[in-house]
Amino acid sequence: MNDSFTRPQTVERFRPDPGRLYNVDVTARLAGVPRHSVLVYCRWGFVHPATNPESEGWYFDSDAISAIRSAEYLRVSRGVNLPGVRVIFQLVEEVGRKRPVNW
Numbered sequence: 745m746n747d748s749f750t751r752p753q754t755v756e757r758f759r760p761d762p763g764r765l766y767n768v769d770v771t772a773r774l775a776g777v778p779r780h781s782v783l784v785y786c787r788w789g790f791v792h793p794a795t796n797p798e799s800e801g802w803y804f805d806s807d808a809i810s811a812i813r814s815a816e817y818l819r820v821s822r823g824v825n826l827p828g829v830r831v832i833f834q835l836v837e838e839v840g841r842k843r844p845v846n847w
Contacts, residue, residue, distance in 0.1 A: 760806035765794050768802040775812040782812060788826055790815045790833055 760766065760774055772779040782804075785791050791808040795801060804812075811833075818824040818832060 760809050762806045765803040765805055766809070768804070771802075771804040771809055771812070775809050775816065777812060777816050781816065784826075785812055785815050788830060790829065 758774060766774060768779060768782055772782045775782065782791070782802075786793065791804065791811045793802050794805045794808065795803040815829050815833070818829050819826070824832065
């Protein structure tokens, strides 16, 4: 057996620290989307900055990064348009009131 051969390792997705806030550029990088997508998702109401953008800038928490990743997955991988993503998020929120939902 060749000792130089190594098995491929699984890359684990970075999990943002729940206690930290990230600016819009870092949020986009952590979520794996362009900065513009973060702003579009804010406009559609999928995520909200954790701070007041007018006085404190655009900062997001780990929940927002998770929501951005979910919206991007639905949009890109599943072909759901933005109004459809909105409906799915609303349904998940409604079901989540009854029991936790994991993507």
